[in-house]
Amino acid sequence: MSAIDTQPQTPVVVDNYLNHTKGVLSWALTLDHKRIGVMYTISVLLSFFLGGMFALLVRTELIAPGEGFLTQDQYNQAFSLHGAIMVFLVIIPSVPAALGNFIMPIMLGAKDVAFPRLNLFSYYLWVFGAIFFVVAMFTGSLDTGWTFYTPYSIDTDSAMSGVIPALTGAFILGFSSIFTGMNFIVTIHRLRPPGMTWFRMPLFLWAIYATALIQVLATPVLGITLLLLIMERAFGIGIFNPALGGDPVLYQHFFWFYSHPAVYIMILPGMGIISELIAVHSHKHICGYKFIAFSSVAIAIFGFLVWGHHMFVSGQSPLLNAIFSAITFSVSIPSAVKMFNWLATLYKGSISLNTPMLYALSFMFIFAIGGLTGLHLGTLATDVHLHDTYFVVAHFHYVMMGSALIAMIGGLHHWWPKITGKMYNENLGRLGCILVFVGFNTTFLPQFVLGSQGMPRRYHDYSNFLPEQVELYATYHMWSSIGSYIMAVGFFLTAGYLIHSLFAGRRAPANPWGGRSLEWQCASPPPYDNFAVTPSVGDCYDFSVLEWDEKEQGYRINEEARRKQAYPGEVADRSGAEKLDGD
Amino acid sequence: MISALATNMFAQAPQRSFWMPIEASKFAREMDFVFYFITWLSVFFFVLIVGIMIFFMVRYRRRSHIANVPCFTHNTPLELTWTIIPLIMVIAIFYVGMKGYVKLRQPPIGAYTVNVTGAKWQWSFSYPDNEGITDDFLYVPVDRPVRLVMKSDDVLHSMFIPVFRVKQDVVPGRYTDLWFEATEPGEYDVICAEYCGTGHSTMTTRVFVLSEEDFELKMAEIRLRFEKAPDQDLPWMAFTYLYSRCMSCHSLDGTDGIGPSWRGLWDRTKKGETVFTDGSTLSELTGAGKMFATPEDYLYRSILYPQEKIRENYPGSMPTFKGLLRERQIDAIVHLLKGLDDYVDANGTWIGPVPEPPAENTDGAKE
Numbered sequence: 001m002s003a004i005d006t007q008p009q010t011p012v013v014v015d016n017y018l019n020h021t022k023g024v025l026s027w028a029l030t031l032d033h034k035r036i037g038v039m040y041t042i043s044v045l046l047s048f049f050l051g052g053m054f055a056l057l058v059r060t061e062l063i064a065p066g067e068g069f070l071t072q073d074q075y076n077q078a079f080s081l082h083g084a085i086m087v088f089l090v091i092i093p094s095v096p097a098a099l100g101n102f103i104m105p106i107m108l109g110a111k112d113v114a115f116p117r118l119n120l121f122s123y124y125l126w127v128f129g130a131i132f133f134v135v136a137m138f139t140g141s142l143d144t145g146w147t148f149y150t151p152y153s154i155d156t157d158s159a160m161s162g163v164i165p166a167l168t169g170a171f172i173l174g175f176s177s178i179f180t181g182m183n184f185i186v187t188i189h190r191l192r193p194p195g196m197t198w199f200r201m202p203l204f205l206w207a208i209y210a211t212a213l214i215q216v217l218a219t220p221v222l223g224i225t226l227l228l229l230i231m232e233r234a235f236g237i238g239i240f241n242p243a244l245g246g247d248p249v250l251y252q253h254f255f256w257f258y259s260h261p262a263v264y265i266m267i268l269p270g271m272g273i274i275s276e277l278i279a280v281h282s283h284k285h286i287c288g289y290k291f292i293a294f295s296s297v298a299i300a301i302f303g304f305l306v307w308g309h310h311m312f313v314s315g316q317s318p319l320l321n322a323i324f325s326a327i328t329f330s331v332s333i334p335s336a337v338k339m340f341n342w343l344a345t346l347y348k349g350s351i352s353l354n355t356p357m358l359y360a361l362s363f364m365f366i367f368a369i370g371g372l373t374g375l376h377l378g379t380l381a382t383d384v385h386l387h388d389t390y391f392v393v394a395h396f397h398y399v400m401m402g403s404a405l406i407a408m409i410g411g412l413h414h415w416w417p418k419i420t421g422k423m424y425n426e427n428l429g430r431l432g433c434i435l436v437f438v439g440f441n442t443t444f445l446p447q448f449v450l451g452s453q454g455m456p457r458r459y460h461d462y463s464n465f466l467p468e469q470v471e472l473y474a475t476y477h478m479w480s481s482i483g484s485y486i487m488a489v490g491f492f493l494t495a496g497y498l499i500h501s502l503f504a505g506r507r508a509p510a511n512p513w514g515g516r517s518l519e520w521q522c523a524s525p526p527p528y529d530n531f532a533v534t535p536s537v538g539d540c541y542d543f544s545v546l547e548w549d550e551k552e553q554g555y556r557i558n559e560e561a562r563r564k565q566a567y568p569g570e571v572a573d574r575s576g577a578e579k580l581d582g583d
Numbered sequence: 584m585i586s587a588l589a590t591n592m593f594a595q596a597p598q599r600s601f602w603m604p605i606e607a608s609k610f611a612r613e614m615d616f617v618f619y620f621i622t623w624l625s626v627f628f629f630v631l632i633v634g635i636m637i638f639f640m641v642r643y644r645r646r647s648h649i650a651n652v653p654c655f656t657h658n659t660p661l662e663l664t665w666t667i668i669p670l671i672m673v674i675a676i677f678y679v680g681m682k683g684y685v686k687l688r689q690p691p692i693g694a695y696t697v698n699v700t701g702a703k704w705q706w707s708f709s710y711p712d713n714e715g716i717t718d719d720f721l722y723v724p725v726d727r728p729v730r731l732v733m734k735s736d737d738v739l740h741s742m743f744i745p746v747f748r749v750k751q752d753v754v755p756g757r758y759t760d761l762w763f764e765a766t767e768p769g770e771y772d773v774i775c776a777e778y779c780g781t782g783h784s785t786m787t788t789r790v791f792v793l794s795e796e797d798f799e800l801k802m803a804e805i806r807l808r809f810e811k812a813p814d815q816d817l818p819w820m821a822f823t824y825l826y827s828r829c830m831s832c833h834s835l836d837g838t839d840g841i842g843p844s845w846r847g848l849w850d851r852t853k854k855g856e857t858v859f860t861d862g863s864t865l866s867e868l869t870g871a872g873k874m875f876a877t878p879e880d881y882l883y884r885s886i887l888y889p890q891e892k893i894r895e896n897y898p899g900s901m902p903t904f905k906g907l908l909r910e911r912q913i914d915a916i917v918h919l920l921k922g923l924d925d926y927v928d929a930n931g932t933w934i935g936p937v938p939e940p941p942a943e944n945t946d947g948a949k950e
Binding site: 246383461462514 | 599601602603604613614617618621622624625628629632633635636639640643644645646648649653654655656657658662665666669671674676677679681682683684685687688703737738739743745746748749750751752754755756759770771772774775776777778779780781782783784785787789804806882902932
């Protein structure tokens, strides 16, 4: 934080949100969505570092068969904390709360979110939730996996005593997420400036909006479930514990009723980012705007009806399994629609292979694999074999890490100049992206084969199997671990040049990429109240009015071209044009 | 290595493929067909999407700062095409997957039943059609439908046999089942696939698919295991093979269950201190010409006729084991009870002598 405060003076000192007020309290008590967004981003990235360390522990333990350097219990803690931290502290808040907080109001043309105080409260709820996770880590630890399946998690003799702190943390984080979602829904409904109609909103906002709907509707179910679980563990109320007449499978229903939609909380905002990145860095109008917008909403709605596909072998009735399988396939269609539209957007574009775009293209590659392997798991006959194996592990890492997080990192690079006012080293950026991409695929592609060959997940050691299986698993596990180290190098490099750019980066122009949505019309970094002059709301994917400014090393809107476009010919119907242009 | 081994043992043994382990059940073949169907469709679409993407990346890479070529921004027929084609595709996938699954969930009538118990962290299999003998390994006859009826003693487990392509969670508080028809004799992995705590990754065992004759021989061997064992091994065998059927009522650490703990039981019996629900004590009933000739006789009869004399303060809900245990098995339990303090510590861990070599070492599909 102080690093940003004490920026070396830029040639012209312009009032912006970073230097508007000074001091720790001006950050800690800020109501500015941009500062809250920055605090979220830093917190989320720190959690990502922590979760990543646990991942490296897991991968290092598995690099060879036999007892590694972790005991069984330590290994179980490592994967549980990796999962819980990555899901609850990193991926769920990464795009909506961190990037969304910063970008969404500016993109919309608003001065702030609808409820700035609630926004700050959400952030502190996140911090409290995170503290409970740290408490769980240090007092007795957590070894239930991030899913807290009953009756293991309520068995005080076996499951470690960090369960209740961790559940409390997840419960609090849930409220942080609900408040952010509420805030964003109201902001998008009420604070659109004149001219910003629903169908002029950038697709990122559609995605954020669909996400917010899920956050508000699904997260309360998680809250209640976790409370029930705490009650069950502390007082034995007998709702999930079979020994007291409860049903452990009921917990799975409750849990996945939230946690499946939560998968879309993670991926939808990522898809929104990709829609922006692909269009902006190809300088081409996004293809099939309405199809993409509605596919986000469709995914949000269908996402509520498919939770049972996590439970095909749980003892759920075959009829239910068939229904859930059928509905699951319906979610694949809107995802496919997005993919094809992104492809069509690239067609005849002017594709800049800079860092954000490389991340976007990596996303398409990785999400194609993540999405297509979802077909194997949605299919009943094949899921029976693949469930709870490394195939599933690989699949959800392709979607949650390779897609959602890669999109987040891509978005971070895309908006980094806007957020910090600095440009990072482009060549190192590309190198970092390539390392992450190669490392990611080396880590997780072998895991598909591991899984289909029968390697179960959450195994501390795989030397108990038949010798020929152990030999096979060892090869793939070794490659997977090597990949994770490559990925780690990529992420450390990325962290390095990003931090370096804060001190020594070139001053960022207002519009380095040639974006057309509103955030590129305010200065970098944005002024305290976002826009010095009321921005003009046009078609946010029409790049034809942009021109390159050699002096600024950035793009600017050619006012003449914009006017010509807004009022085509002198005889045009002015009132109609006014409506179109909106200012 | 596997191929060499397999060829020696069985002519034309199936091979592991790149994606899938050996196909050793009827369902495995069907499942693999579905798997490869989806996989090749996926490969096709992946190559299509990524191929086009890379082509565009190269063909349309940026050459100047402004190159916004006006182009179509939407095209409804195109949109409908790439909505409807995937839709038809997934309906087809759903159909083939559903068809296979329906079969998997319908065990044929008359399937050979094996009862399975999952407990932290081991599997135990009992064969009701073979005197209820139990073992840590699963033995199944080839070419005959086998149904596993499964329960859990503690937390969730999941029975997973990769070569049969079957998996089913084992849930405390209910029975679940699965079935398969093994087609390839051999030895394969049996895995717990649902996380169950500290020792989760040790909860593995093996399934031996045997020809009908070998299977019967194996069953007989297990049935007669006690007959063949030397006397000094009996307590260990009772602890290893029989106690799992007693443990739900009789603890080893002295805590009361539905029945009295085994800890201290022999001490009490020897001294005749046991008091029954009718007020009589064991010492009054023991001796020549009385109900029990010796204290050992009391233990013996309590297993065969548990309702004769019920200990005070206990519900007397023990079933008879007459016909379920052989003489020598009862003998083994009595020996275990008598020497319990020397054999098993308070945590239920075996501390007595272990037979050499362990009885299971020579088990195998074929010798």
